[in-house]
Amino acid sequence: MLLTDLASLLLPRTCPVCEGRMMPGESFVCAACSAQWPRYPMERIDDNMMVRRLWPSFPAIYGATLLAYRHHSPFHHILMRIKYQGHTRLAEAMGRWGGRELQDTALPAWTDIIVPVPLSRMRRLKRGYNQAELIARGLAREFGRPVETLLRRREGRKSQTRLGSEERLANAQGIYSAAIPQHLCGKHLLLVDDVMTTGATLMACAHALLEADPSAQISVFTLACAS
Numbered sequence: 001m002l003l004t005d006l007a008s009l010l011l012p013r014t015c016p017v018c019e020g021r022m023m024p025g026e027s028f029v030c031a032a033c034s035a036q037w038p039r040y041p042m043e044r045i046d047d048n049m050m051v052r053r054l055w056p057s058f059p060a061i062y063g064a065t066l067l068a069y070r071h072h073s074p075f076h077h078i079l080m081r082i083k084y085q086g087h088t089r090l091a092e093a094m095g096r097w098g099g100r101e102l103q104d105t106a107l108p109a110w111t112d113i114i115v116p117v118p119l120s121r122m123r124r125l126k127r128g129y130n131q132a133e134l135i136a137r138g139l140a141r142e143f144g145r146p147v148e149t150l151l152r153r154r155e156g157r158k159s160q161t162r163l164g165s166e167e168r169l170a171n172a173q174g175i176y177s178a179a180i181p182q183h184l185c186g187k188h189l190l191l192v193d194d195v196m197t198t199g200a201t202l203m204a205c206a207h208a209l210l211e212a213d214p215s216a217q218i219s220v221f222t223l224a225c226a227s
């Protein structure tokens, strides 16, 4: 048994939002936090604030997310756990939840391939996992669609985290390239990441894919989106 499995059996689980103890049967967050879950305003997946923000850059078909992201909100801790603290199961479980939430929309049938936003090889090695890949895997289990690494990220670029929105866009351009251009022809691709803030990363990824094959179509899913 892995050490992390053992730890999760022995240590009481804490809610990632309020740090309170989780009760049996509660998943992701405790019942009290779950009742206050900040949903992103999204009645339709083909026309909402998230896709509208991407449209000036590329024609995103569908856009969906689970959480309205605010930097100082305690719900932000979920993303920190996933990204920096090795909570890999939480990432995959959240992906599955997203998949279940979207089951009755057009997205599962529309999607041919689920494409996680990549980390650079160095970052991937250091962290030991790519959170976007885990989320994509969770989503894939619900959608019954494959996950493919169709994007590559160049080494040695600045992390996006500390940059302003224009700097992000400039920094993101040219970072990503299509890894297997011959797999893109006419395909419906669902780009997956943990968070969309300015959208610069998703835009740069979409551009790399569409540049490699303009016949591809792109939708996006993130766990959280800045509101």
Ligand SMILES: [Zn+2]
Residues within 6 Å of the ligand: 015, 016, 017, 018, 019, 020, 029, 030, 031, 032, 033, 034
């Ligand atoms: Zn809680």
